Amino acid sequence: MRDTYDLVIVGAGPGGYVAARKAARMGMTVALIDRGPVGGTCINRGCIPAKALLHAATLYREMEGCERFGLHADGVSFDLQKIYRYKDMAADRMRRELEEEFCRLGVDLIRGSAVICRDRMVRVTDEEGKVSVCQGKNILVAAGAKANLADIPGMELPGVMTSEELLTADAHRYDRMLILGGGVIGLELATVFQSLGTEVTVVEISDRLLPNMDREFSDALERILTGRGIRICKESILERIEREKESGRLACRFVCDGRNNKEIVDAVLVSVGRSSATEGLFESDVPVKLERGRIVVDDFFRTNIPGVYAVGDVTGGIQLAHVASAQAAYVVERMNGRQPSVIISMVPGGLFTPVSIIPSCIYTDPEIASVGLTEEEARRKGVPVRCGKYVMQGNGQSIITGEEEGFIKVLFAPDSDELLGAQLMCPRATDMIGELATALANGLTSTQLLYAMRAHPTFNEAISCAVEDSRRDFPV
Secondary structure, three states, X not given: OOOEEEEEEEOOOHHHXXXXXXXXXXXXXXXXXXXXXXXXXXXXXOHHHHHHHHXXXXXXXXXXXXXXXXXXXXXXXXXXXXXXXXXXXXXXXXXXXXHHHHHHHOOEEEEOEEEEOHHHEEEEEOOOOOEEEEEEEEEEEOOOEXXXXXXXXXXXXXXXXXXXXXXXXXXXOOOEXXXXXXXXXXXXXXXXXXXXXXXXXXXOOOOOOOOOOOHHHHHHHHHHHHHOOOEEXXXXXXXXXXXXXXXXXXXXXXXXXXXXXXXXXXXXXXXXXXXXXXXXOEOOOOOOOXXXXXXOOOOOOEOOOOOEEEOHHHHOOOOOHHHHHHHHHHHHHHHOOOOOOOOOEEOOOOOOOOEEOOOEXXXXXXXXEEEEOOHHHHHHHOOOOEEEEEEXXXXXXXXXXXOOOOEEEEEEOOOOOEEEEEEEEOOOHHHHHHHHHHHHHOOOEHHHXXXXXXXXXXXXXXXXXXXXXXXXXXXX
């Protein structure tokens, strides 16, 4: 470890490792500090393990239903231990790839707990208690966030877990599970465990699943999940969790539809959001500005301390891995006097309000993806839109693969014809949204979106159909 670096990064998740890679390629000396393995929550306890489990669970469900395609697979089963080993192998491979790249680039990976002190000094304490100190000409804080627990009696009981604990625990087959929270993480893991034979109940305080999505999408997903046997309890409040003396299982008491309910389960997954991980991050005499536990930054991700920046979950806002990565790239490019290669939001022609160009993806089956304005959001903000929609039941690839339900919506400005938003619910939606995010970022119109042909038969050609639908009353 050097005494001084051009850039010291605290946190080796998507924000930290992207910043380290980009800074090293630009010739900066870089230290990347984290108490855990490289990759942060995303690679080790979040995105990658969860999506690996989703992939395995979806394959198993498809194998069980393969008779509709004229196939026969007798005695289809799964080995949960091997599924978990596959999950761990995926995370391990990503860690190795990053570590090898950092070795080639000359990035110093430092394992330990970091505390940011005055004068951009960073004190690092390793697992054995050994303390070392380095200084950064610049410091980037990318310490991420931690999963919240609800303020409910029984949260401390064994078997009550956050997603991070569930994804790092030993493989265990649950007969029944209650999931508190009908957001992205809760529904993705509900999909996993239901597919693997667990009876799942989702308890959500809101009047719908995925509160940030258009109701049309949340209602459609609810129909699909309910059809597969997942019990959905909306406008419901979990009051307490108790340990049953005789069975040792968990008794969950909650109110749904004004009536008291009791579910006996083997595990409770608590998925009620995440909070910025700033506790103990700064020395007490460092006057960093915090607001409700998050680091306050300006439009350039600068804190109130010169030379200290912060990106990603630690700043609050949209908590997505690719957001932290984009912000990190933006900061490093500005440090080096480069024109930033990424933008987070833009103001389409004819509008006076910024539109986010951050894609949001949900890896349920079918997948859901969104970028820009939704129809409900446009209505709330008083933004006029021209909407086009295509139902996927008529799409050739959807017919071939036997999809249950899906559709695509696109929103355009009535006057300028620029794309304002898009929402997809179909297979490969999380891949397809990239095209529409690029179109939104570049101010493309419906006319321009139709210039390029989309291959047939593909799920992607449905974008053309939705765009065409938006032009029903649009002058050619």
